[in-house]
Amino acid sequence: xxTVLLQLNNIRQTYGEQVVIHDLSLTLQKGDIGCLLGxxxxxxxxxxxxxxxxxPVSAGEILLNGVCVSSADFLVxxxxxxxxxxxxxxALFPHLDVAANIGFGLHRLTRVECERRVDELLQVVQLTNVxxxxxxxxxxxxxxxxxxxxxxxPKPELLLLDEPFSNLDVxxxxxxxxxxxEILKDQGITAILVTHDQAEAFAIADEIGVMHQGEIQxxxxxxxxxxxxxxxxxxxxxxxxxxxxxRVINAQQIEIELGILxxxxxxxxxxxxxxxxxVRPDDIVYDxxxxxxxxxxxxxxxxxxxxxxxxxxxxxxxxxxxxxxxxHVIGEKIGIKLETDHIVAFHRSTQ
Amino acid sequence: xTIWRLxxxxxxxxVLAPVGVVVSSxxxxxxxxxxxxxxxxLPLLLINTLWLALGVIVGTALLGISLAWFTAVYExxxxxxxxxxxxxxLAIPAYVTAFVALGLFDFTGPIQTTLRTWLDNDLSWFxxxxxxxxxxxxxxxxxxxxxxxLARNAFLSQGKRSLEVAxxxxxxxxxxxxxxxxxxxxxxxxxxxxxxxxxTLADFGTVAVFNYNTFTTAIYKVWFSMFSLHAAxxxxxxxxxxxxxxxxxxQQFRSRMRYAENKRTERxxxxxxxxxxxxxxxxxxxxxxxxxxxxxxxxxxFWAIQSFTPDYDVTRYLEFLWHSLSLSGLAALLICLVVIxxxxxxxxxxxxxxxxxxxxxxxxxxLPGTVLAIGVYVPLTWLDGQLSELALRWFQIETGQxxxxxxxxxxxxxxxxxxxxxxYPIDGAMQRITHSIDEAALSLGLSGWAMIREVHVPxxxxxxxxxxxxxxxxxxxxxxxxxxTRPFGWDTLAVRIFEMTSEGQWEQAALPAVTLVLAxxxxxxxxxxxxxx
Numbered sequence: 001x002x003t004v005l006l007q008l009n010n011i012r013q014t015y016g017e018q019v020v021i022h023d024l025s026l027t028l029q030k031g032d033i034g035c036l037l038g039x040x041x042x043x044x045x046x047x048x049x050x051x052x053x054x055x056p057v058s059a060g061e062i063l064l065n066g067v068c069v070s071s072a073d074f075l076v077x078x079x080x081x082x083x084x085x086x087x088x089x090x091a092l093f094p095h096l097d098v099a100a101n102i103g104f105g106l107h108r109l110t111r112v113e114c115e116r117r118v119d120e121l122l123q124v125v126q127l128t129n130v131x132x133x134x135x136x137x138x139x140x141x142x143x144x145x146x147x148x149x150x151x152x153x154p155k156p157e158l159l160l161l162d163e164p165f166s167n168l169d170v171x172x173x174x175x176x177x178x179x180x181x182e183i184l185k186d187q188g189i190t191a192i193l194v195t196h197d198q199a200e201a202f203a204i205a206d207e208i209g210v211m212h213q214g215e216i217q218x219x220x221x222x223x224x225x226x227x228x229x230x231x232x233x234x235x236x237x238x239x240x241x242x243x244x245x246x247r248v249i250n251a252q253q254i255e256i257e258l259g260i261l262x263x264x265x266x267x268x269x270x271x272x273x274x275x276x277x278x279v280r281p282d283d284i285v286y287d288x289x290x291x292x293x294x295x296x297x298x299x300x301x302x303x304x305x306x307x308x309x310x311x312x313x314x315x316x317x318x319x320x321x322x323x324x325x326x327x328h329v330i331g332e333k334i335g336i337k338l339e340t341d342h343i344v345a346f347h348r349s350t351q
Numbered sequence: 352x353t354i355w356r357l358x359x360x361x362x363x364x365x366v367l368a369p370v371g372v373v374v375s376s377x378x379x380x381x382x383x384x385x386x387x388x389x390x391x392x393l394p395l396l397l398i399n400t401l402w403l404a405l406g407v408i409v410g411t412a413l414l415g416i417s418l419a420w421f422t423a424v425y426e427x428x429x430x431x432x433x434x435x436x437x438x439x440x441l442a443i444p445a446y447v448t449a450f451v452a453l454g455l456f457d458f459t460g461p462i463q464t465t466l467r468t469w470l471d472n473d474l475s476w477f478x479x480x481x482x483x484x485x486x487x488x489x490x491x492x493x494x495x496x497x498x499x500x501l502a503r504n505a506f507l508s509q510g511k512r513s514l515e516v517a518x519x520x521x522x523x524x525x526x527x528x529x530x531x532x533x534x535x536x537x538x539x540x541x542x543x544x545x546x547x548x549x550x551t552l553a554d555f556g557t558v559a560v561f562n563y564n565t566f567t568t569a570i571y572k573v574w575f576s577m578f579s580l581h582a583a584x585x586x587x588x589x590x591x592x593x594x595x596x597x598x599x600x601x602q603q604f605r606s607r608m609r610y611a612e613n614k615r616t617e618r619x620x621x622x623x624x625x626x627x628x629x630x631x632x633x634x635x636x637x638x639x640x641x642x643x644x645x646x647x648x649x650x651x652x653f654w655a656i657q658s659f660t661p662d663y664d665v666t667r668y669l670e671f672l673w674h675s676l677s678l679s680g681l682a683a684l685l686i687c688l689v690v691i692x693x694x695x696x697x698x699x700x701x702x703x704x705x706x707x708x709x710x711x712x713x714x715x716x717x718l719p720g721t722v723l724a725i726g727v728y729v730p731l732t733w734l735d736g737q738l739s740e741l742a743l744r745w746f747q748i749e750t751g752q753x754x755x756x757x758x759x760x761x762x763x764x765x766x767x768x769x770x771x772x773x774x775y776p777i778d779g780a781m782q783r784i785t786h787s788i789d790e791a792a793l794s795l796g797l798s799g800w801a802m803i804r805e806v807h808v809p810x811x812x813x814x815x816x817x818x819x820x821x822x823x824x825x826x827x828x829x830x831x832x833x834x835x836t837r838p839f840g841w842d843t844l845a846v847r848i849f850e851m852t853s854e855g856q857w858e859q860a861a862l863p864a865v866t867l868v869l870a871x872x873x874x875x876x877x878x879x880x881x882x883x884x
Contacts, residue, residue: 079527087512
């Protein structure tokens with residue numbers, strides 16, 4: 001375990017009457033990359049702006065290196081926090097060339113030092129050949145890297161990235177997010193990213209907080225968010241899947257229409273109680289020999305796999321990810337079986 | 352081959368012709384009057400124009416930028432109201448602000464009179480309003496909204512954001528403003544200043560009221576007092592050179608604005624001002640609004656009521672009003688029709704030659720009215736002579752003047768000057784009719800006039816309406832062209848204001864001025880409604 005760099009203790013932020021952040025806490029270790037993931041309007045960007053110091057908090061406190069930088073009656077100015085930021089629209093200076101944009105925050109260094117640092121960063125983001133160009137002459141991906149280099153130049157304690165890839169093509173997004181992760185890890189930068197795109201969050205972050213209605217629902221690794229969601233919102237928001245009604249038999253088993261599931265149950269209740277069981281596409285395995293039959297009602301070809309939407313005998317629908325050589329037409333019946341080692345189930349009454 | 356495709360070229364030639372006429376007069380042999388002017392008044396004209404331009408640039412930049420910054424980024428009492436109210440001075444023609452200022456602050460004006468009764472007569476310390484500083488202050492108050500509007504646009508789209516970037520890189524707010532926000536807004540601010548400069552160079556009414564000699568007043572005097580159209584034309588050629596430099600600069604800044612454009616507008620929270628800062632900013636903004644709008648309008652209304660005695664000649668006023676309205680209506684109709692044709696032609700036959708033609712056709716707004724009046728008058732007089740000679744030779748008819756003394760001269764000059772004003776909204780509306788919209792209409796079986804009626808007209812309607820309103824109001828306020836080329840007896844409200852103010856009869860000028868201010872408010876409300884959407 002490293003040292004804690006950033007800590008948010010029960011912060012609350014209001015905009016007029018409207019409560020944007022309800023009660024938000026998180027802890028980020030030095031060198032880690034965190035992510036706030038959530039639908040638009042969940043307060044994630046506001047949280048980021050609070051950390052940067054652009055917005056005050058109305059309750060709670062933000063600690064940076066153990067020192068309070070924001071509380072209800074106290075605010076360290078953004079320029080004194082040593083926090084870098086990559087803005088969603090990059091906000092590059094159109095009147096300055098790439099090198100001058102990157103060197104903009106180095107006003108405390110001498111000219112020689114400044115030039116050396118700019119050269120270093122141009123190499124890090126691989127833009128040495130366009131250093132004399134102006135932002136409007138660059139592609140979206142290049143602009144994004146200039147914005148990153150500009151924020152990294154003054155060696156900030158913490159880097160904030162506000163939807164950094166949302167203005168890019170989908171194909172570019174994936175490549176750049178991996179590149180950015182490599183750069184951040186290489187430079188040992190602690191960072192927080194805000195996004196609504198889970199693929200982006202999974203690609204770049206060590207730990208992810210799923211946000212909803214101004215609160216973090218779950219702060220965890222990508223694996224756990226997918227396989228061990230703590231509530232229905234997280235289960236729905238992260239990944240695909242459907243809920244099927246079931247009944248608890250004992251501590252290890254739940255009966256659903258597809259049969260009896262055996263495994264560790266996430267949210268236990270007495271035997272006989274009614275639950276909704278989360279069934280992910282990868283929980284359903286194609287098996288010709290299986291007695292359990294389902295009708296194909298929709299198919300989406302994905303290359304290596306086909307995503308089938310299937311109807312069970314009683315009308316409930318599930319989705320299944322099947323290797324793409326098992327090609328079936330709509331209306332056909334195929335055999336499936338369930339494969340789970342961990343069961344995600346929520347009481348019928350809970351959210 | 353359709354004839355209308357030539358309209359952009361014809362209008363471009365129409366814009367270039369007066370420029371050519373005026374410039375070529377510079378190379379004509381110098382007359383005695385010119386010799387005399389060159390030795391006596393020309394240096395003064397240059398110095399006066401230079402100081403005026405410099406003073407108004409500095410004044411409007413300071414006012415425009417500070418007001419734009421406060422209303423775009425901060426929150427203070429009345430901010431919402433002030434942010435649009437600060438545009439209101441655009442409704443008052445500068446020459447109206449000018450005569451109100453004179454009437455108020457002159458030796459015989461209410462302010463000095465009151466002070467004298469309070470302070471035992473000695474008012475020698477009181478600054479003379481009839482001075483260079485007086486003109487500069489009046490024009491600054493009249494023209495600052497151009498800078499304000501453009502700078503505010505820049506600040507709203509990127510002001511707070513760029514301040515945040517600067518802060519995230521370790522600069523405080525003050526450093527951020529000067530190092531980031533101002534440089535980034537430079538193209539907009541410069542664009543606004545160039546508009547101010549054009550207005551200042553073109554202004555005739557304000558400097559005439561103040562008796563402050565610049566090129567425009569000199570041109571008028573040489574023509575109408577010394578009766579030398581030739582010398583006036585030579586003066587105009589010098590003014591045109593200065594204006595040309597401004598046009599080139601303005602086009603430069605405009606092209607730079609294009610890439611700096613930042614599409615995303617932030618819903619960003621404003622910075623709340625507190626304590627005495629709060630009241631300082633509110634006080635400052637209120638002070639500007641008071642001096643530039645509330646005070647002149649109040650005084651005008653006061654005078655207008657005073658002038659409205661039982662023996663007030665209402666029919667004369669109605670005659671001026673009718674002249675103004677009918678002239679403006681005619682001009683708006685003509686100009687909109689021409690501009691619609693231009694816009695269609697450039698859409699149907701795109702290309703770089705067409706683009707240059709349209710650009711040339713819309714550059715006339717930079718030409719001062721005095722210059723245009725001469726540039727249009729001279730060739731038309733020549734044409735008139737040719738026509739009547741032809742008529743005499745071929746048909747043995749004594750025609751007399753065919754064009755001179757009709758509205759044609761005036762309308763052509765208006766067309767040249769105000770095409771740009773209507774081109775912007777109509778072209779903007781036309782941009783929304785993409786080629787795929789046409790294709791969609793065609794694929795649904797609409798073509799030709801049916802397509803224009805069912806698809807184009809509804810889309811263009813509001814743009815044309817805006818254009819017509821803008822031209823209408825601008826023509827109503829226009830002074831030098833109307834004054835110099837009107838047919839005998841065709842006095843408009845603006846002409847009436849000129850005549851009454853040159854005799855110092857402020858009350859008599861008040862009612863026409865109030866009418867112009869009311870008309871001037873229309874485009875501002877239109878603009879507000881549009882931006883609120």
